[in-house]
Amino acid sequence: MFETLEPLPPDAILGMMALYRADPDPRKIDLSVGVYQDEEGRTPILESVKRAERAVFENEDTKTYVAIAGNAAFNRGVEGLLFGDAHPAVADGRVVTLQTPGGSGALCVAAHLIRRARPEARVHISEPSWPNHIPLLTLSGLEIATYPYYDQRAHRVDFERMVDAVEKIPAGDLLLLHACCHNPCGADLTRDQWQTLAELCERRGIVPFIDLAYQGFAEGLDEDAYGVRLMSERMPEVVVVSSCSKNFGLYRERVGSVSIVAANAESAKGVASHAANVARGIYSMPPDHGAAIVARILGDAELRALWEREVAEIRTRLNALRRLLADKLAERSTPVDFSFIANERGMFSFLGLDRERVVALRERFHIYMIESSRINVAGIRPANVDYIADAIAAVLE
Ligand SMILES: Cc1ncc(COP(=O)(O)O)c(C=O)c1O
Structure with missing residues (x-):
């Protein structure tokens, strides 16, 4: 019966992640992932979660x-x-x-x-x-x-x-x-x-x-x-x-x-x-x-306050990265006005680039994003933002 099942086309996001992992270039940047990443590119366990988890382990008495x-x-x-x-x-x-x-x-x-x-x-x-x-x-x-x-x-x-x-x-x-x-x-x-x-x-x-x-x-x-x-x-x-x-x-x-x-x-x-x-x-x-x-x-009032601070830190970081990228692109006087990046919210934005430019960013600059030009803002760091802005400006020339 299962021979009727033809393999489906590969998932675009997973495919992009595999290409990224296989790229040996040290300048590579992953803006395609769907999860939050911190400055070091990790998806961290929140401190509030770690503390709550310890308490859960100590107090749980059944697995029913x-x-x-x-x-x-x-x-x-x-x-x-x-x-x-x-x-x-x-x-x-x-x-x-x-x-x-x-x-x-x-x-x-x-x-x-x-x-x-x-x-x-x-x-x-x-x-x-x-x-x-x-x-x-x-x-x-x-x-x-x-x-x-x-x-x-x-x-x-x-x-x-x-x-x-x-x-x-x-x-x-x-x-x-x-x-x-x-x-x-x-x-x-x-x-x-x-x-x-x-x-x-x-x-x-x-x-x-x-x-x-x-x-x-x-x-x-x-x-x-x-x-x-x-x-x-x-x-x-x-x-x-x-x-x-x-x-x-x-x-x-x-x-x-x-x-x-x-x-x-x-x-x-x-x-x-x-x-x-x-x-x-x-x-x-x-x-x-x-x-x-x-x-x-x-x-728990203390854990909750800690968690709220951690969420606020993530939010502040995402919004600051948005502002930073928009400013860096503005400095390069690109033909496209990218100020919308700073006004949008959360992890994702569309850069509005066509497929050819997305491929050029990947092949020439080792910058990975979904083909629709959706980026995850959390992949940007102060240390790589100039490189990203230069690359975007270059593919728009
Ligand atoms: C809009 C939206 N809804 C729902 C989900 C599902 O999240 P979960 O991983 O908790 O299933 C996601 C995850 O990316 C999402 O972006």
């Missing part, structure tokens, strides 16, 4: 299964991060949260739950979006549509076209929005734009579906949850998925969450029972370790 919904303290802690301390939807018992295997697991559970509740609903995703959104959501059988989001020439959110497209979405469909640090373009919605979308979703009966994979990396922990909190105040139903991979650096521990805001506490009971049943049918129970660490950090 966790509940299907996961660690209750984790779920409460994450609800606080997402919705704030006194959100009316949480206070009214309308929010159901499950710990999931990463943000990917959360997307998968959400997709199956939506499919069960309304099989004909379509999820509208931004063009472009994180490439894994489509496979994760369609595995449940859900249909996907796209809406225009990013203007590749102007390097900004094309809000007019986005609104035009959202105006045509039928009632009951879902609108997938990146809460902050849009992956892959780095261009986020302003507060006014969130307000406009909230009004639009309310008027048209569209259900917001918000993906928050980089909370704390753009403007701040509370600031980055603005859209989640606004939509959950205004709308009867909202789907929120979050990931602890980036902001806790817990990538391989696979920890994330799905929160469903239901129309009322009664409906939340049905959601809780079906969400648990969906999770049971996919992976039964989530892994414990990462969520136990997060629960400990969020439940």
